[in-house]
Amino acid sequence: MLKIDAHTHIIPKKLPNWSDKFGYGDFIYLQHHKKGFAKMMRGNQFFREIKENCWDADIRLEEYKQFHTNVQVVCTIPVMFSYWAKPLDCLDVSKFLNDHIAELVKTYPKQYIGLGTVPMQDAEVAIQELERCREIGLVGIQIGSNINDENLNEEKFFPVFEACEKLGMAVLVHPWNMMGQKNMQRYWLPWLVGMPAETTRAICSFIFGGIFERLPNLRVNFAHAGGSFLPTIGRIQHGFDCRPDLVAIDNPVPPKNYIGKFWVDSITHDPMMLEYVMKMQGSAKITLGSDYPFPLGDLEIGKFIEDMNLPKEDIENIFYRSTLTWLNLNEKDFK
């Protein structure tokens, strides 16, 4: 069976020294301090150690074999977004990352599918790069759950989503720049608590800001099973019902009506929660995801789903059909 991992991250092995080039800012660079590993540095600050499966296409394919997974949807690592930089400098960074992914997709057309990154801090520049992404063979973009602390419903971001719909480019929303992170560094809480909240905030912004309503053909996937959105939909819907003066101010359609209209990935790390998401959302709107190659990801690429003894149709939906419909691609192109 075709198995497509819809949520993985990749980065070029070598990055330019953008801080030197632009003369400001803590752009990310890589220190290849030992064989097979690199340190991601943000200015002089150590951000994270990564392994060669973060940049080596062949090692990735090799690691995926043991989980019978043929295809990877790749996008950059959220810390690379550089939304805080000057728009044209972020464009420069984005182009470098997007060209790398485009090259990969060209080399391995049946193994890799690419999503780009665009300077969301400037819609005009973002759309310019979005169009170029499409031309070089990427099928969508990954964006953050907020843009420099601003919510995705802000009108200034709307033209980018409008262009995505018009160009048929899919969107993956990934949590980053997590709420509350300054006050809960201990125990990795920005990743464990902040990230699911971020994704919830992003889905609420899409719904209450009327983005889904105004762009019915926009195809959006939310990371980590949509964060806490689906499990807290009772509270969110009740909030909409009891205080429409606060919640229904930009869109009169109830939040529950949007369930099943967007995609979420399967990263719950828990069969019981995945069952809940399936009951809510239907398997046709759940894409296999892993967050590979990071340790917090599902690095057995959906093995727990195989162990759930789901009906064949659900397995096929989750393992490839949902991703193909999200990205508007055909099964035959990967056989």
Next chain:
Amino acid sequence: MLKIDAHTHIIPKKLPNWSDKFGYGDFIYLQHHKKGFAKMMRGNQFFREIKENCWDADIRLEEYKQFHTNVQVVCTIPVMFSYWAKPLDCLDVSKFLNDHIAELVKTYPKQYIGLGTVPMQDAEVAIQELERCREIGLVGIQIGSNINDENLNEEKFFPVFEACEKLGMAVLVHPWNMMGQKNMQRYWLPWLVGMPAETTRAICSFIFGGIFERLPNLRVNFAHAGGSFLPTIGRIQHGFDCRPDLVAIDNPVPPKNYIGKFWVDSITHDPMMLEYVMKMQGSAKITLGSDYPFPLGDLEIGKFIEDMNLPKEDIENIFYRSTLTWLNLNEKDFK
């Protein structure tokens, strides 16, 4: 059947002008601007309009009759915590609120159960008031999900929890001072997204900080079904497993081991989510809750649970037994 609502809020009809008394700070006061209503003011800022069911004991009992609910566990409104104030001034505020609840419990011993509030910003003062709370007939305290942005695992708060265990005082953890609230005011997101994240942060702080481990007899209940903790336990457990160097630094026991050791209330607004919580946690650790009298609460006091056709034992657990064990009380005292 006995039916106890374990999560409701109450406030005295008249509050002193603490800002005038202490000469600083935006303490809450009430403006009774029209019959049956009051404005909660924080300094000159309007915070929230409340109705007389927020302070009138008889109206509350009357409203509860239609939902066949005999008993209410009452505590203050989180905005009254005043953790930001000087400890002795907060003590003054706490005493006023606690005396009001103690008086209520004395007048209606079969209808009201009381939880106090204590100055968490100073453990010594907090414990002094905790002891007094016990003497005046309160059975526990309500605390915030963070104390002035600091997490509950901070060592300086531990003596308060230790004293709670020693004195047999229960704890209700309520979300407040929500992460990310500054950047997501629109659409009521601090309440819809921030609150479930706050409660998750609090449970993680109790677990990873080793509070449950060090105080096995401490009885703690978390509001709103524990926020997003139970639905995201897969991610939290996986984070603990894959990065113990970040997560297991203060307590080597896996987070899943604590499921069923604390209580959560039933406020999911959704039968499917409550089923999930029951499967995780067991009905013996789920207390009926409403967040009455606020609109975001379950103001039908668990009617959706009655409609779920649960086995009698589960209904009895949720409707009164779990609350009695959490608070160490006896059924016969309310008959």
